[in-house]
Amino acid sequence: MxxxxxxxxxxxxxxxxxxxxxxxxxxxxxxxxxxxxxxDPDIAQPSMWPFIQGRDYDWAYETVPQGGTAGRVHAWPRGRVVGGSSCLHAMAHVRGHPDDFEAWAEATGTRNWSYDRLLPAFRRSERFSGGGSELHGGDGPLPVWLPGEEVNPVVRAYMEAGLQRGVPSLGDHNGRRLNGTAPNALTIRDGRRVSxxxxxxxxxxxxxxxxxxxxxxxxxxxxxxxxxxxxxxxxxxxxxxxxxxxxxxxxxxxxxxxxxxxxxxxxxxxxxxxxxxxxxxxxxxxxxxxHDHLLGAGNVYRSSRPVPPTRLQHSESLMYLNAADVTRPDGAPDIVLGCVTGPSVSESFAPIAPGFAYTLLFGVTHPTSRGFLAIGGPELSDRPLIDPAYMRTEHDRLTFRRAFEVAREVGSAPALEGWKADELLPGPGVRTAAEIDAFIAKAAITHHHPVxxxxxxxxxxxxxxxxxxxxxxxxxxxxxxxxxxxxxxxxxxxxxxxxxxxxxxxxxxxx
Structure with a gap:
C-alpha cells in the first residue's frame, strides 16, 4: 500500500x-x-473515565520506581483506540497561559509558537458553548462546554472558598488569564464525551x-x-x-x-x-x-452531609494560582488545585467510599524535573523503561509543599464549613515540612500529561x-x-x- x-x-x-x-x-x-x-459504551460516559483505565484499549505503561514518590511505580494509561488518549482523559479543556508559549517561541526561535500565533489554531479546533469570540472558537469540530448549574454543590462551595481566600474569579480557563477559579470547560456534548x-x-x-x-x-x-x-x-x-x-x-x-x-x-x-x-x-x-504534571491525591475531607454524585466527570473545577500570592491575577500560575467529588486518593491509601468525602487535589504547573524513556529491546513487545524523574528537583518539592498548604487553606475557608466534618488525609497531625513531604511522596499521582x-x-x-x-x-x-x-x-x-x-x-x- x-x-x-x-x-x-x-x-x-x-x-x-x-x-x-x-x-x-x-x-x-x-x-x-x-x-x-x-x-466500550463506558468511554462515552464522562463519570466513568477513572474506571476504564487498564482495559484492552489502554497501552497500560508503567514507570520505573520513583525515588521522589516513595519508590512507587506509577501507572501511565495511554489510549490504544481510534481517538487515543482523548478516549481516556478527564475531558478538561485548558489551553495554558500565554506565557507558557513564550517559552516555546524562545526554544524554536520563531513567533509561530507564541500564544498569539497559536490562537487561530486553538479557535479553529473549538466550538465553545457560548459561541465564538476573539478568544473562543465558535464553529470548530470539538465541542467545549462550560457547565453551570450542573456543577456539584461541594465544588461550588470549593470555588467560593477560593474567592474567600482572595483567589480571582475567572469566567473560564481559556482566556488570556489563568490565575483564578472557574468551572472546568469540558469536551462533552449532550452528556457524552467527545473524543x-x-x-x-x-x-x-x-x-x-x-x-x-x-x-x-x-x-x-x-x-x-x-x-x-x-x-x-x-x-x-x-x-x-x-x-x-x-x-x-x-x-x-x-x-x-x-x-x-x-x-x-x-x-x-x-x-x-x-x-x-x-x-x-x-x-x-x-x-x-x-516530564509530566503530578497531582497530590490528596487532601481528603470527611463530609458532614452526603456529597451528591457528580453530574459531570468528578473533578469539576481547577484553580490555578500564583504560589507566592494566590490573589495575584496576572502571570503564569505555579500551582493548581482541584476538587473531586469522588473522592480520590492514590494507591498508597485505602479507597474511600463516595458520598461522604471529597478531595482537594494539589500540584505544580511547571515542574523542572526531567526524565527519559527508552526501548527495552528491538521489538514492540519489549517493555520500555519510563523514568519521569518525579520530584527530582528542590523546586518541585518546595512548590508541591506550597500547593498542599494552599489546599489546606482553601479547605478550611468558611464556604466549606457546611461540608467539612474533619480532615481524613493526611490528618491534622501532619504539620512539619518532613511530615508533609512524606505524605506528598505517597499521595502524588500522574495528571496524565507526559510531554x-x-x-x-x-x-x-x-x-x-x-x-x-x-x-x-x-x-x-x-x-x-x-x-x-x-x-x-x-x-x-x-x-x-x-x-x-x-x-x-x-x-x-x-x-
Missing part, C-alpha cells in the same frame, strides 16, 4: 491531521492506529475516498532508505506488510513516537546499543526531556526543527505531545490539537 501521507497514531493529533490533510482530494492519506474503533476522533473523523470525513483509516495495525519500525523514511513495517493479525508514504508523520504520542524512532535505529547510540538496535541516525535527545520526548527547537540538540521535521530525515515529521519543549500550565490536550492544526495549516498549498 502506498500513500502520499502516512500518519502513525489515531489519537488526538492523528485525528486532526487525517481530517485536515485529506481535505485535498488529490492527496492520498492513511491513518494507522494500533487499536480498533471504540466499542478527538468523534470531533474530527466524522462520517463525512471517513467517507472521503482518499482517506484510509487502518485499524489494528501494529507499527514495528520505520523503513529507512538513505535520508528518507520510505514507509513503516506493520503487522495486521500477525501478518507483516509495508505501508509506504511520500511523507511520514508520527502522531503516536509522547511515549509511542520516541519508542518507534528508537526501534527504527534513530536516537542515542548508547541507548540503542543497550537495546540491541543498530544506530541508523544519531539523535541523542530522542526520549529525553520527559517533551521529541522536543522542538532551533538548537542542534532538538529532535525536531521549528517546522516539526525530524533532524536528519527529509520526509519525517513528529506532531504530538512529544514535541512540546516545556509543559504548559494545565492539561495538554488543547495544546496538542493546536499543534496539529498549526502543522496542517502549513500544508495548505502543498500537493
Amino acid at each position: 502506498r500513500f502520499d501521507v502516512v500518519i502513525i497514531g489515531g489519537g488526538s493529533a492523528g485525528s486532526v491531521l487525517a481530517a485536515r490533510l485529506s481535505e485535498n482530494p488529490d492527496r492520498r492519506v492513511a491513518l494507522i492506529e494500533a487499536g480498533l474503533e471504540p466499542t 478527538a476522533a468523534d470531533a474530527y473523523l466524522t462520517a463525512a470525513v471517513r467517507a472521503r475516498p482518499n482517506l484510509a483509516i487502518l485499524t489494528g495495525l501494529l507499527v514495528h519500525r520505520l523503513v529507512l532508505e538513505g535520508d528518507r523514511a520510505a514507509g513503516v513495517a506493520v503487522t495486521r493479525a500477525g501478518v507483516g506488510e509495508i505501508v509506504s508514504g511520500g511523507e511520514i508523520v508520527l502522531c503516536a504520542g509522547a511515549i509511542g513516537s520516541p519508542l518507534l524512532l528508537q526501534r527504527s535505529g534513530i536516537g542515542d547510540p548508547e541507548t540503542l546499543r543497550r537495546a540491541g538496535v543498530a544506530c541508523r541516525l544519531a539523535v541523542p535527545e530522542v526520549g529525553r526531556n520527559l 517533551g520526548t521529541c522536543r522542538m527547537g532551533a538548537d542542534t540538540g532538538a529532535v525536531v526543527d521549528p517546522g516539526l521535521k525530524l533532524s536528519g530525515l527529509d520526509n519525517l515529521s513528529v506532531v504530538d505531545a512529544s514535541v512540546i519543549p516545556t509543559i504548559p500550565s494545565g492539561p495538554v490536550h488543547a495544546a496538542v490539537l493546536a499543534i496539529a492544526e498549526t502543522f496542517a495549516a502549513g500544508w495548505t498549498d502543498r500537493p
Whole structure:
C-alpha cells in the first residue's frame, strides 16, 4: 500500500491531521492506529473515565520506581483506540497561559509558537458553548462546554472558598488569564464525551475516498532508505506488510513516537546499543526531556452531609494560582488545585467510599524535573523503561509543599464549613515540612500529561526543527505531545490539537 501521507497514531493529533490533510482530494492519506474503533459504551460516559483505565484499549505503561514518590511505580494509561488518549482523559479543556508559549517561541526561535500565533489554531479546533469570540472558537469540530448549574454543590462551595481566600474569579480557563477559579470547560456534548476522533473523523470525513483509516495495525519500525523514511513495517493479525508514504508523520504520542524512532535505529547510540538496535541516525535527545504534571491525591475531607454524585466527570473545577500570592491575577500560575467529588486518593491509601468525602487535589504547573524513556529491546513487545524523574528537583518539592498548604487553606475557608466534618488525609497531625513531604511522596499521582520526548527547537540538540521535521530525515515529521519543549500550565490536550492544526495549516498549498 502506498500513500502520499502516512500518519502513525489515531489519537488526538492523528485525528486532526487525517481530517485536515485529506481535505485535498488529490492527496492520498492513511491513518494507522494500533487499536480498533471504540466499542466500550463506558468511554462515552464522562463519570466513568477513572474506571476504564487498564482495559484492552489502554497501552497500560508503567514507570520505573520513583525515588521522589516513595519508590512507587506509577501507572501511565495511554489510549490504544481510534481517538487515543482523548478516549481516556478527564475531558478538561485548558489551553495554558500565554506565557507558557513564550517559552516555546524562545526554544524554536520563531513567533509561530507564541500564544498569539497559536490562537487561530486553538479557535479553529473549538466550538465553545457560548459561541465564538476573539478568544473562543465558535464553529470548530470539538465541542467545549462550560457547565453551570450542573456543577456539584461541594465544588461550588470549593470555588467560593477560593474567592474567600482572595483567589480571582475567572469566567473560564481559556482566556488570556489563568490565575483564578472557574468551572472546568469540558469536551462533552449532550452528556457524552467527545473524543478527538468523534470531533474530527466524522462520517463525512471517513467517507472521503482518499482517506484510509487502518485499524489494528501494529507499527514495528520505520523503513529507512538513505535520508528518507520510505514507509513503516506493520503487522495486521500477525501478518507483516509495508505501508509506504511520500511523507511520514508520527502522531503516536509522547511515549509511542520516541519508542518507534528508537526501534527504527534513530536516537542515542548508547541507548540503542543497550537495546540491541543498530544506530541508523544519531539523535541523542530522542526520549529525553520527559516530564509530566503530578497531582497530590490528596487532601481528603470527611463530609458532614452526603456529597451528591457528580453530574459531570468528578473533578469539576481547577484553580490555578500564583504560589507566592494566590490573589495575584496576572502571570503564569505555579500551582493548581482541584476538587473531586469522588473522592480520590492514590494507591498508597485505602479507597474511600463516595458520598461522604471529597478531595482537594494539589500540584505544580511547571515542574523542572526531567526524565527519559527508552526501548527495552528491538521489538514492540519489549517493555520500555519510563523514568519521569518525579520530584527530582528542590523546586518541585518546595512548590508541591506550597500547593498542599494552599489546599489546606482553601479547605478550611468558611464556604466549606457546611461540608467539612474533619480532615481524613493526611490528618491534622501532619504539620512539619518532613511530615508533609512524606505524605506528598505517597499521595502524588500522574495528571496524565507526559510531554517533551521529541522536543522542538532551533538548537542542534532538538529532535525536531521549528517546522516539526525530524533532524536528519527529509520526509519525517513528529506532531504530538512529544514535541512540546516545556509543559504548559494545565492539561495538554488543547495544546496538542493546536499543534496539529498549526502543522496542517502549513500544508495548505502543498500537493
